[in-house]
Amino acid sequence: MLLEVEGLTRHFGGVAAVKEISFKLKKSEIFALIGPNGAGKTTVFNLITGMLAPDAGSLVFEGMSLAGLKPHQIAAAGITRTFQNLQLFGGMTVLENIMAGAHLKGRTGFLKALAAWPGSAREEKKIRQEALALLKEVGLAGLADLPAAALPFGRQRLLEVARALASGPRLVLLDEPAAGLNSAETKELADYLKRLREEGKSMVLVEHDMETVMEVADRIMVLNFGEVIALGTPAEIQANPEVIKAYLGEDEQVA
């Protein structure tokens, strides 16, 4: 198992945002997390990446407990994420965003940087080349020198995904990567995610675009009011009456 989540719980005030969630993630799997707004999906991401501390429950990644680790330590362990509301380094170039995403690949610290340590130039060159290769892979190479904030929205989303991949993580948490994308861009993204899976990357995907979710996800977990109401393959989820109820209300029928 790549990631084992057991009894994960987090309250905000008196409200349980996430309530005893458990799931196991396999390697090379796209695991989708869906549910209505406020169901606790992003909270799960914040808990996995250490941005929030759980009230109860355990997180084990590649056999190692993530309890008490800070976000940067969890990134170093091999888990990166994107943000629902883009958190690009807007004033930095597209290339620099990727290079910053590859921060963990480098070693040059403060003092070595001040002294322009001989090894650091070589390291910098390597990180730059790898960043350019990644940009080429996602089709952003031509925009490498533009400030990230100057990119059209769809490209910004893609850059955010690429940045999360730059450090070579084993698990990437994608928070609504298709939000705001047009249909061509969404298709492109879905194809890219499938390609990443073939390369052995594991992903947890939070996404509202059901077409994309059904197309790319191996398994889907449905949350409602912080609780798991269903877990299964896309086909199972589509046929699940609980899910239909949560999404559409009691009396509706779904074609």
Next chain:
Amino acid sequence: MRVLEKIRPPAGTAGCPAACLIKIYKVNSSQIDFNSVVNRSYEDMLKNAVVLTVLIFFLVLPLLIRSNYLLGILIVTGLYTIIVIGLGILMGYAGQVSFGQAAFFGLGGYTAAILSTSCSWPTPAALLAAMVLPGLVAALIGRPTLKLKELYLALATLAFGILVHILFNEGGEITGGPSGLMGIPYLSLGGLVFDRDIKFYYLVLAVVLLVSLAVHNLIQSRTGRALRAIRESEHAAEAAGMDTVLLKLQAFVFSAVLAGLAGGLYAFYVTFISPSPFSFHMSVQFVLMAVVGGLGTFWGPLLGSGLVVALGEALRWAVPLVIPGAGGEYQIIFFGIILVLVMVFRPGGLGSLFSPPVHRERPGRPGEKGVDDSVAGG
């Protein structure tokens, strides 16, 4: 002007003239035409020429001016530049404000003074200690406060600055109280004694140059990129594996070390030290210099220090003409006015006139919010 517009460097170069010496520039043929490539190398040559010209200017300047008063002002400006370079890293890159730089400046000064007089340390060793001690103190203050977000460091350093100033005043025999310590020896480095202003001027020039070079290296590096990333989005920086607390702490300690270095040099220059130059008022002036000069610009610290020092001198002469009997405290009104004017007409600071800041004003990003909002979502 129009030509200058065209040869602006791409975002991300530090706007530093020496950048081309180190920069490995990758050109993407699909986006950038041949002309801009030509412009870029031309621009790099221009920048180097500017740095060289400025350097030569400062090398020959003491030969042109015969006044010790002006030379003294230049030396002090150089010392302030060292402090403001450090503060610029903290403010412009790590996004933190310190209102305690005058205290680190003073700690460096007193450390050098006390060690070289009462303890009879060799002056270079005392100067080294003048850098180390403020650095250690900064690490102590920074460790708890930088874990907190926002402007806690500003508050902590503000309190710290006032406290240290009181300690200088009330330090009894150790600090000499309000009248300070006298008889500090001249700095001597391997037989070379800096006993005249002109020698000291060149020493300060060399230190400013060395510090600028080191900081230029830093900004171009992985660490510099991480510091900028923290300023842009701390959450994303953390998620990318950056230890933001450590990086901010390092930037803070570095700024304190530089302020301490300037303080040590100051003590060996004036050979006398008292609490008055290290008040909270001075800390505010350092912040003013950093902002007016332009955060994240290469020339900012020099321009900001030069302008504020020159203005201070001019006001000292001019204010009593307008308001009879007015003391130095009136200066702060004028500094306030200048700060407002700069913020209104040139928010990037004076340095941005010559080179755009590394991180420009952030154009509006769609859906930009803190992670605290996203916690509630999904």
